[in-house]
Amino acid sequence: MPAMKQHILLFLASAMLVSCGTNKMPPNRQVAATGELQAPDSVVAGSHTSVTAFFSNIPNGETVYIIQNGSWGTTVTEYVTGQNKKIIINDTLSGTVTIRAFYKECFLLQKQIVVTPLPAAGLPDTYLGSKSVIADGRDWAMITAVPTDKYGNLIKENSTTDIELLRPGEGREHHLAQTRYGIASYKITAGTKAGKTFAGISINGVSSKEKELVETAGFPASFSITAERKSIYADARQNFTIKTDVLKDRFGNIAPEGTNVLFNCTDADGTIRQLNSYTLGGIASISLQNPAAAGYITVRASVTGGAESNSLSIFFTGAFQQVIAIFDDNRKRITVGPLRGKLQQLVPNGTVVSALVNGKTIIKSETIGGYADIDVSGLPKGKHKAIITLFNTNQTVEFSIR
């Protein structure tokens, strides 16, 4: 029972809603009166159109209701027969205006007038996207415009619009596009020269704002690297520079600023370096520390998904000849030094000397005045062996802690 009650209530509610929502038109009853509404079938938006009404079988002084349904909505005008007044229509929105005449709640007659848009006026809304394309002859962007007349009506379908393009390198292009559904559009295919394309749309002498399309270089094609050394010694301190030549795509466009370039190096001792850089003016450069190990280091640069450089080998000679290390029993320290470099000068302060003690523990120390002190006081009593390493040069020291 409750379910049935619910259904009935639902039905009643629906009926009420439907009845409320119905557009109540006057009853379409027939009366003996006849007549005519005289007006052009088509007018342009914003024009003043006179509609002349003629009615027969209606006594003078009677009121006939003229209802206009247009894009702005509905207007009701009272027309008194015998006064020969004209009905003026001034609709600024394009579309259809339907004029209906009612007499004593009876529909008499109707007339439809098509309101057509004016020619384009004012700056059309114009969009260009995407705003950048790759200058590879394939990528594309689209320019679109929505031309309207002075009342904001979309202009006539299939109106012709002029597309003007100024391509990088001053090449000028002219294209035509027809409006469809009120919109004019043109697909701009990228050229192969990087730069800016300026685009504009005009229609009936009305031009849009200038739009810009950036055409950029694609992924770099092959490139080469070179080295500039300041020192030939493998001292793990000085640095040298690796530079690329100008990175260009396959059409010769210079890579955008900031294009990431990766550098992979393998040192003579087998250790690896991986460093990042980016292009400035198409050139990427990187500063590397001289290796610790004498021999060749191999460098190669690459762009992910792009080109790879040549493999470059650079030779470094050893910077140190000999490591002198003496154990000082009183201080429980191994004194390493004097350590001399390529010109027999003392090595710079802060040069790291490491000691591998008994093959297990690594103790590191830095040089001051060409000497490094390795503290072994923490070792237990007994015999010990330490391999002192300065870069790739070793010296073994055997000592006893008492």
Place this chain on the structure above:
Amino acid sequence: MPQKADRLLHIALVLAVVLHGSALLYNLDKTYDAFVHIFFADHYARTWFEPWEYRWYTGFPVNSYPPLSHQLIALLSFVGGLKFGFITVILCGLCFFVVGIYRFAQLWVPKRSAGYAALFAVAASSIVQTIHIYGQLPTIIGISCLTNALPEVYSYFRNRKKKHLVTALSILGVTVASHHVTTVFGIVFFIAPVIATALLDEAGWEGNFFKVAWSVVRAAFKKFWQLFWFFSILIAEMVLIIFPYWYWSKTDPITQVPIPHGSRDSFIEVLSSGLMFFLIPMGFTLLMLPYVFKSLYTRRNIFLALSFSLMLLLGTGGTTPLPKMILGNNAFNILTLDRFTFWASVMAIPFIGDFFRRLIEGDIRERLIRRYNKKVYNAVAGLMIGVVAFQALFVINFHKFRSLQPQPIDVKPILSFLERDQHERWRFMTLGFGDQMAWLSAQTTALSIDGNYHSARRVPEMTSQPLERLENSKFKGIQGVGSLQQFLTIPEKYYLKFIFSNDKFYDPILYFAGWERVQRLENGIMVWQKHDIPPLPSVLPKKEMPGYQKKMWGILPVAAFCNMVLVLFWFRRHYFYFHFKEIVSSSFNPSTGNRWLFGWMGLVLLIAGSFWIKAAFTSYQKNPETLIKAYYNALDFKYFKEAYSYFPAGSIAFDDYVLQLSVRDGLLASYGKLDSIAIKILDKKPGKMTAMVRTDWVTPLERYHFETEHELVKKGDNWFIQPPVFSHATAPDEHMEKAVLALHSQGKRTITTAATEHDDVLDRPALRILSSKLVQKDSQYVVVGEIQNVDELPAHITIEAELYDNMGRKLVAYNAKYATIHKVLPKEAVPFRIEFEETAWVKNDDSSPLKFNPAEFTAYGFTQLPASFKVLARAVVADKDMYRDAGVQQVRISNSKISGEVYNQGTDEISVPQVLFTYYDKDMSVRWVDYLFLRDGIRQQAREGFEASIPHLDRLVLISNATEKDFYVNGLPQSSIEYNYDLSRRPELIPVTGTVFYTRLLVNSYIGNPTIY
């Protein structure tokens, strides 16, 4: 016959206004709570009848706190601004309190003593602390009303006159409207003992104890209806005046987990808590305890004595288990127990006033002069008054000895930043502002995700954490920073775009979570922003309150106040008249009690003095372990002069030491806090010692454990620690020249206040997700992968992963946090790793999170196992933080370890270097991503070693390998985008020795102080 008040009351009132009024002008912005109350007042000034406040958290109702004091400030703010309103209201409250104490004191001590009590009330340390350290306005209003109401309650139960009932209830109505807690506890601790004393006075308290007791019971029965009506009306009043508050607390109970409070500590274990929550509020009262107890524990005052003793006990917090046993576990963890100490100290004021009367013009004075001489008396009296004055001035200037708040911040530049370019359309957050964040909020309509009233917040990431505010999360250790990290990782959920940072501690977290510095404002505050955060919707959710409650909340509290003013005005002629016989007797006998009292005072002062002398003159160098602890403590707090004093003389010059420290940067040197220390003596010889010190350091990003060997030497009686050895490495070049990439996104190119046009918005940079996998590592599900910026412009990327079960139902979503680089150069490929944390919910309709604890990473509690996933990446053009001049060298892989050096070839010093390890399968798809934050910063042309363990890649369980259709970039399916380049051309990778995997190392550099060009 109207009775005039004692002259001392007038002096006290003048002193209250002069002393506290002038001090408040300087102390207002240094208090804990003043700005919170001002913020609430600002709410009422803006929208009196709308209790929903949007500006903090995700909105909260202001009816979660009694409104009267805030509403009074709001009213006065229309005259002279919010600060004027606050100072005026609190000074009026204080004056009313002084009057209240004067009246309340007459229930227990003679009128003249009440005058002294009023004078003492102005300088009582608990009152000074409540005003100048806590800024607790409602507490002052509450206690002032309560003390004024109590004599009326007493009078009503003595003479049944309705004017006393009316006056008492009118005043108590204001107590309720301003601080309900005072009323609730006031009934138990103040009103009940006063009524009992009134009954006792009525029945007569001399004679046989049992007879007296029986008389009191009979009197209580006789006055049953009086009691009934009084409490009925009082309770009705309590319910009615702040009904919306009770309704809120019932319908929207507090979900906040208890937040640790120092008042619950053991004051013996945590001396600082003992100082703040017991010693300072008790102050001079502590010296007077024997007198107060002696005066209270009489037959007449026994009820007050019991109340005082109980409050004193509860105020000792966790020092003994008794308060927890009395209150129960729940109440103990919710209540802040210092309020009991405060009330106890207020209860003692009449008796201290009585003491001073007797000391200055009574029998104690006579006794001292008679027993000793006038000089001794003068010295004693001077000492007593001096101690009172000293404690008041000490507490007023407490912030000068121990900074409780950051330096005052000029909020105007922040306000102007929020107002321009529609910045108010996003939420903001402050870091390191202290309670001044409430002052900032009171000046703007911009919304903050943080707030300063934790009881009413409903943001799960906050309510599940014992965290007062996000802005001071570093003080809450791992839990605090963990909670902050969540907001920084998924800020889009809260529309959080701007952070105003006044504390560089948080900078590395912000940087590595993908935030960028926008500018440093004129006030020194650094503005950080997160790209690609949607603006707040125009309509924000709020919890609607019934209309009648809004009206009640807006009208009744102020009506209660107006009612009290009218009643007091009506009965003004009799207000200071004490209707009953003056209490003259005191059980304290100077001839016997002085010895005890001054003995106790001497003892307390001796103990306090001993502590101070010990602290001032104790040398930490007598004991090697103490020395090491003191040395590390000095390093932790950056007391370098102290640290230097522990080195042997001549071992290093102070200038050299400080210079060496000043050039060090890095997570540990600049952002580390010592968490724990353990010392082991390795070698002990006469005059020499070697110690191994194990320390744990907390930094914003990592915890570090160190084992450092220190050599200690003894010279004379003192031990010294050998200074650290600093690096002597020198850079090869004196001068560096390097071209760098400088970028600037201009946005709107037309200077206009109109909305941004289509032309002014840059396209989102094109991205390509190269590979991604859903893997299971132990019990965690993790999405790893690699993404490339294939655009010609640098990109700021946000990477989100969504997990689905085998029915295609979405389980959880989360963003990449530290395991990626958020700023990506053109053509650069970066790895990412996304972990799913317990509160991993990005959309509002996702299920509510539970708890988050980054120290013990809790994986998301999956109800259904994830079977597939999607990766959604989006980008906007970036123009900052593109430092790429750091790389790795000397990389070796051996014994499941990967070691090497980070070399800085650029012109900026790297404050925090991070090495990202990407491990690849044979097909060049990412298998795992790991990262390591280096402890030390790296200067220009310098290097820093690192070593990391290679994870067991073969133990990772592959759950799903994503294809193109699972990738979405900038809102589009990646499969719909045409990429015209050859992805197979990849940089060389490093083979991981002994496995089939490969690796690539990438350095992400945080530059703390970028070069200004």
